[in-house]
Amino acid sequence: MAAPNYGYEKRQKELAxxxxxxxxxxxxxxxxxxxxxxxxxPGDPETNVASLENDPPTVPTLPTKDS
Structure with missing residues (x-):
């Protein structure tokens, strides 16, 4: 009986x-x-980087004594 060729099997696995x-x-x-x-x-507002660049950044307002 022939011996198994493990090198061939390994090479086939590597190729796959x-x-x-x-x-x-x-x-x-x-x-x-x-x-x-x-x-x-690409046309969605979520993916439109140009609209994000043109919009002013939102700054959270801190509560004041008047309000």
């Missing part, structure tokens, strides 16, 4: 792991390039 990692990175890059409809879109 590398392929899976590359696929995940590719999918992540695709999500960055084309935002999905269920997430925030």
């Amino acid at each position: 792991k590398k392929k899976k990692k590359e696929e995940k990175l590719r999918e992540k890059a695709n999500r960055k390039l084309s935002p999905s409809s269920d997430g925030l879109t």
